[in-house]
Amino acid sequence: MSMDRLITLHQPKRLEIGAGSCAKLGEMEAARPLVIASRPTAQYVDRLGLSGQLLVIDDVPPEPDLPAFQSVLERARAHRPDLVVGMGGGSVLDITKLVACLWDSGQSLREVVGPNRIQGRRTALVQVATTAGTGSEAGIRALVTDPETKSKLAVESPYMIADLAVLDPELTYSVPPAVTAATGVDAMAHCVEAFTNIHAHDLVDGYARMGISLVGRYLKRAVADGTDTEARAGMMLASYYGGICLGPVNTAAGHALAYPLGTRLSLPHGLANAIIFPHVLAYNAPAARAKTAEVAQALGLAAQGDLTAEAVGFCRELGIEMRLSVHGAKETDLSRYAEDAHAIRRLMDNNPREMSVADVLAIYRNAF
Numbered sequence: 001m002s003m004d005r006l007i008t009l010h011q012p013k014r015l016e017i018g019a020g021s022c023a024k025l026g027e028m029e030a031a032r033p034l035v036i037a038s039r040p041t042a043q044y045v046d047r048l049g050l051s052g053q054l055l056v057i058d059d060v061p062p063e064p065d066l067p068a069f070q071s072v073l074e075r076a077r078a079h080r081p082d083l084v085v086g087m088g089g090g091s092v093l094d095i096t097k098l099v100a101c102l103w104d105s106g107q108s109l110r111e112v113v114g115p116n117r118i119q120g121r122r123t124a125l126v127q128v129a130t131t132a133g134t135g136s137e138a139g140i141r142a143l144v145t146d147p148e149t150k151s152k153l154a155v156e157s158p159y160m161i162a163d164l165a166v167l168d169p170e171l172t173y174s175v176p177p178a179v180t181a182a183t184g185v186d187a188m189a190h191c192v193e194a195f196t197n198i199h200a201h202d203l204v205d206g207y208a209r210m211g212i213s214l215v216g217r218y219l220k221r222a223v224a225d226g227t228d229t230e231a232r233a234g235m236m237l238a239s240y241y242g243g244i245c246l247g248p249v250n251t252a253a254g255h256a257l258a259y260p261l262g263t264r265l266s267l268p269h270g271l272a273n274a275i276i277f278p279h280v281l282a283y284n285a286p287a288a289r290a291k292t293a294e295v296a297q298a299l300g301l302a303a304q305g306d307l308t309a310e311a312v313g314f315c316r317e318l319g320i321e322m323r324l325s326v327h328g329a330k331e332t333d334l335s336r337y338a339e340d341a342h343a344i345r346r347l348m349d350n351n352p353r354e355m356s357v358a359d360v361l362a363i364y365r366n367a368f
């Protein structure tokens with residue numbers, strides 16, 4: 001049992017789930033609401049029913065970097081909001097958390113990188129998820145790319161937990177099948193990497209199991225028919241559970257290996273994780289036999305046979321191109337990725353099986 005380990009779990013104060021649930025925001029009293037969105041998600045702002053002097057910022061790019069954050073922050077400062085709403089995927093929700101904490105503060109983003117560095121207070125915060133992937137709406141972390149080092153700056157603070165999180169499956173109908181597939185595997189990776197983590201905890205295992213089983217049940221359906229409300233809702237829950245897993249336990253080698261593919265090869269976070277997921281699942285199997293078998297069963301993978309091939313097949317059936325070479329990677333770059341990934345100790349040290357630089361390189365070669 002892992003219950004002798006102390007953990008802290010932060011969750012949004014209130015959760016609204018279900019088709020049409022985003023209209024609940026209309027009940028919120030705010031004189032100067034600010035909605036932060038991206039171009040594809042701004043179309044949904046009217047559904048929130050917000051009144052008052054509303055400012056909509058709709059240009060958060062995917063995988064935002066520091067200048068993108070700074071640009072949103074400056075406009076937020078000029079507006080002086082009394083309610084900050086994020087409406088988007090992880091890229092938007094992460095920026096929104098930081099803006100809610102920092103627009104009225106003397107601290108810069110660089111000053112708050114790391115755990116528990118944010119001082120004081122924040123504006124009321126609502127997170128409306130529009131992808132089923134990161135589970136960012138459930139958590140206390142935000143990631144912004146540092147344009148100088150090309151690595152992700154990770155901020156973690158209990159102040160960034162939402163007052164209200166909204167999981168409205170209708171807002172995910174418009175997510176294209178390729179993004180649905182990749183972000184869905186990312187959600188699963190959060191659950192699996194926490195589940196097989198050396199810091200696994202029974203409380204988090206419960207959420208991880210629910211998330212993994214929902215992905216097994218609903219991801220194929222959500223990719224095949226984007227307006228399948230039940231499947232979309234199931235995936236939003238899976239993503240939310242994955243977000244809970246990220247809080248007290250976090251991910252491990254899978255995410256560490258995915259990061260260089262994002263920062264150096266510019267692959268979206270979900271896709272990078274989908275490509276890596278099968279390889280790390282199989283690599284870790286000898287160190288987490290029973291739990292890996294549970295994952296394989298939930299995903300409908302054959303119990304016997306080559307687990308890597310089985311899990312790659314699962315992702316391919318979702319339409320994900322799994323070969324790094326097709327995504328523009330050069331074989332000569334792989335050793336640099338391997339060094340980068342191996343150096344992300346905050347995640348690598350969570351992995352149930354030791355991984356050397358050579359092991360990491362072998363995985364990249366296999367995925368090539």
Ligand SMILES: NC(=O)c1ccc[n+]([C@@H]2O[C@H](COP(=O)([O-])OP(=O)(O)OC[C@H]3O[C@@H](n4cnc5c(N)ncnc54)[C@H](O)[C@@H]3O)[C@@H](O)[C@H]2O)c1
Nearest residue numbers: 038040062063089090091130131134136141143174175269
């Ligand atoms: N906070 C955390 O705990 C955490 C965890 C993992 C990843 N992340 C971060 O989250 C980001 C990735 O988030 P993501 O995977 O959700 O992708 P994303 O937010 O970048 O969205 C992917 C693409 O889909 C578009 N999109 C979003 N919702 C849509 C909708 N409803 N209809 C049509 N298009 C839509 C976006 O504009 C974007 O182009 C990365 O920056 C990553 O580092 C954060």
Ligand SMILES: [Fe+2]
Nearest residue numbers: 134186190273
């Ligand atoms: Fe992720």
